[in-house]
Amino acid sequence: MSLNSRAIAALGAVVVVGAATVGTSVAIAAGQTEHNSHRATLTVGNSSTVADPLCWNNGSPITEDLQDKCQEDATTALKNGTLPTMDVVASDQVGVGVSPNVASSGWWAFSNGGSTASGGRTSLSAYAKGPTWSGSQQANKILNASGKTLITVVEGDKNSDNPIAVWYFQLNTQDS
Structure with missing residues (x-):
């Protein structure tokens, strides 16, 4: 048939x-x-976690007042342990990814760890417009000495003072 x-x-x-x-x-x-088309992903080794932005103004630039509130919320979430969190060892590879529409706006990512020569801040992704993945970096290059490293992902135009969205992740350093 x-x-x-x-x-x-x-x-x-x-x-x-x-x-x-x-x-x-x-x-x-x-x-x-x-x-939800505004997401960021933190990848450690073969594992990953996906998050919605902690700071978001429905696609409009985040005003300075909202940025201040965002930083307060991030500090509180870090203290309370409510940020998306992953365990990491120094030999792991770490990378960040974003949704395609975030990539089309432009984005960058950094950690509050790294050498003192870099000011204690290490870039995971310099400003990029188009690519959705930062690539992988050796964890020992981006971790801070406290054992808790904050990863920040920002969406926005590099020439603007106000971001569109901000994500935060926490890496907890484990013994190898």
Whole structure:
């Protein structure tokens, strides 16, 4: 028995509708009513964690007042241990990724660790517009001596004073 083009088109439509229904059902079951297209990912070795921005003004630049509140919120989250966190050993590779629309705006990432020659701040990704991945770096180059390293990811135009979104992650140094 051969299928005619109408039957093939009908089967294709059923597959598309079924896939959309399953995808929507999964999002609703997870409590998500819309797709979040502003995400950053921290990768350590073969593991990763994904986060929504801690500071976000619905796609508009974050004002100076909101930036101050963002820094306070980040400090509180760091103290309370509520930032997305990953364990790391010095030999791990660490990298950061962003959603394509974040990459199209432009972004950069850095840690509060590194050599004193770099001011105690190490770049994971210099300002980039387009690429979604920072590449991997050896963890021992970006960690600070306290054992808790803060990774900051910023979306925005490098020529603007106000970012669009800011993400924070915490790396906890483990003994090898």
